Amino acid sequence: MCNVFDSYIFGSCQLAVLSVNVSKLNRRSKKSEFQVTVASAASYINTTDWNPHELRYTMSLARMFCRLNGYLQPISKAQAPLVSGFIRTQNEVRHWQHTAPQSTSCHWQLQEECLELSYGGLVMHFAYVWLRDHCRSASCFNSKTNQRNLDTANVELNIRPTNTRVDDENIFLTWPDGHVTRYNLSWLAQNSYEGQKQSAMQPRIIWNSDIYTSAKVPSANWDKFMSCDDELKKFLRSFLLYGIAFVEGVPPTVEATETLTQRVSLIRETMYGKMWNFTSDFSRGDTAYTKLALDRHTDTSYFQEPCGIQVFHCLRHEGTGGRTLLVDGFYSADKVLQKTPENFELLARVPIKHEYIENVSDHHNHMIGIGPVLNVYPWNNEVYMIRYNNYDRAVINTIPHDIVKRWYVAHRELTTELRKPENELWVKLKPGKVLFIDNWRVMHGRESFTGLRQLCGCYLTRDDVLNTARSLGLQA
Ligand SMILES: C[N+](C)(C)CCCC[C@H](N)C(=O)O
Ligand SMILES: O=C(O)CCC(=O)C(=O)O
Numbered sequence: 125m126c127n128v129f130d131s132y133i134f135g136s137c138q139l140a141v142l143s144v145n146v147s148k149l150n151r152r153s154k155k156s157e158f159q160v161t162v163a164s165a166a167s168y169i170n171t172t173d174w175n176p177h178e179l180r181y182t183m184s185l186a187r188m189f190c191r192l193n194g195y196l197q198p199i200s201k202a203q204a205p206l207v208s209g210f211i212r213t214q215n216e217v218r219h220w221q222h223t224a225p226q227s228t229s230c231h232w233q234l235q236e237e238c239l240e241l242s243y244g245g246l247v248m249h250f251a252y253v254w255l256r257d258h259c260r261s262a263s264c265f266n267s268k269t270n271q272r273n274l275d276t277a278n279v280e281l282n283i284r285p286t287n288t289r290v291d292d293e294n295i296f297l298t299w300p301d302g303h304v305t306r307y308n309l310s311w312l313a314q315n316s317y318e319g320q321k322q323s324a325m326q327p328r329i330i331w332n333s334d335i336y337t338s339a340k341v342p343s344a345n346w347d348k349f350m351s352c353d354d355e356l357k358k359f360l361r362s363f364l365l366y367g368i369a370f371v372e373g374v375p376p377t378v379e380a381t382e383t384l385t386q387r388v389s390l391i392r393e394t395m396y397g398k399m400w401n402f403t404s405d406f407s408r409g410d411t412a413y414t415k416l417a418l419d420r421h422t423d424t425s426y427f428q429e430p431c432g433i434q435v436f437h438c439l440r441h442e443g444t445g446g447r448t449l450l451v452d453g454f455y456s457a458d459k460v461l462q463k464t465p466e467n468f469e470l471l472a473r474v475p476i477k478h479e480y481i482e483n484v485s486d487h488h489n490h491m492i493g494i495g496p497v498l499n500v501y502p503w504n505n506e507v508y509m510i511r512y513n514n515y516d517r518a519v520i521n522t523i524p525h526d527i528v529k530r531w532y533v534a535h536r537e538l539t540t541e542l543r544k545p546e547n548e549l550w551v552k553l554k555p556g557k558v559l560f561i562d563n564w565r566v567m568h569g570r571e572s573f574t575g576l577r578q579l580c581g582c583y584l585t586r587d588d589v590l591n592t593a594r595s596l597g598l599q600a
């Protein structure tokens with residue numbers, strides 16, 4: 125059973141899109157609906173009796189047509205036999221609209237609930253209420269402030285345009301009250317869900333030690349960094365790509381480190397202070413303030429919003445050990461996703477708590493942060509933040525007993541990935557070399573050490589780092 129689903133005209137050709145009910149054609153098939161695109165000569169669509177032979181001929185035409193015009197998905201060979209024995213129902217035919225041939229591949233169609241737009245190889249859908257809400261006309265949107273004027277609550281939820289037309293670049297929608305919205309087609313394409321789903325929010329290169337080392341990412345140079353926007357931009361570009369970046373030749377003082385970071389962002393003050401400068405004196409109730417080794421972790425997982433960036437500058441070390449360990453959490457998370465998607469899912473969906481309880485001399489702090497280990501964008505499963513700190517992980521009381529063991533299995537798999545030696549990047553921080561770490565992505569740790577070791581640094585406000593990157597023209 126097969127119906128003509130849609131048809132449209134392009135130049136001298138008329139195209140029919142057939143909706144084939146595969147379950148009726150082949151009962152063993154699990155799929156119930158299948159779409160096949162067919163191109164034909166203009167007269168073809170008026171033919172009432174389609175026979176398999178004719179259809180196959182039409183399909184080979186379609187394939188050729190698609191290839192020539194490059195704007196339809198070529199029909200795969202596998203689909204061809206499915207359409208034999210179809211019945212065409214005339215009343216199912218709806219008409220596709222299209223922009224002029226020279227304006228390239230853009231086709232649109234008004235459906236029951238949405239506008240369907242085919243542009244640049246992507247088929248997109250825009251709900252009518254969305255289209256009304258996003259109107260960029262002067263009365264609906266203030267282009268000086270980039271803010272919406274329209275009161276969304278006044279939009280009829282079942283609104284539909286009463287009239288639609290297109291020119292080469294735009295689609296014009298007339299609404300029931302007479303208001304006209306003009307959308308630039310490429311604006312729609314750029315702002316579609318389908319486009320967003322396909323692209324990464326944050327383009328990145330996930331790395332293990334080999335990948336990072338062979339990339340030979342250059343460090344920025346202090347003088348240039350402070351005076352030249354291009355150097356800052358290069359630095360931020362590699363920071364966004366790898367989640368770590370270095371500046372060398374920095375005067376080994378807290379003040380210079382502060383000046384440096386303020387070129388990138390606002391400092392995020394926490395209960396550790398604005399700039400911190402610490403040794404192994406146990407002045408605070410945390411293992412960081414000892415000489416002990418620290419396994420890979422993210423910091424401030426016990427904040428509702430963990431600090432976005434951590435800056436380290438080792439001002440002094442007279443002793444042995446104390447190397448810094450860096451591991452790309454996104455690389456390991458990706459391995460879990462590839463190997464055991466259900467473990468990835470558990471780590472991404474199950475919220476847990478992290479906690480910081482400090483009662484040392486004058487410092488009294490109790491922080492609780494709640495969230496999953498892997499924070500992902502639901503539309504594309506892209507990981508954007510990892511909370512991973514086994515020291516600070518709190519009592520688990522947010523997971524029922526039948527899930528908790530599965531959660532531990534998933535957590536173990538992530539840990540196994542994170543601990544693979546090939547994923548570990550070891551660096552010895554020296555006075556003058558400042559390290560920026562994306563604390564939502566790259567874990568840090570350290571080797572135990574002897575002697576006096578002084579580390580200064582700060583946390584940065586993530587929004588401000590990204591803001592600086594965007595102002596320099598980077599995608600962040
Ligand atoms: C960086 N600085 C020394 C100030 C604080 C260290 C905090 C360590 C804490 N366990 C955490 O992971 O958040
Ligand atoms: O001492 C170090 O190298 C790092 C310690 C640490 O994890 C931290 O301060 O967050």
Ligand SMILES: [Fe+2]
Nearest residue numbers: 412422423568
């Ligand atoms: Fe840390």
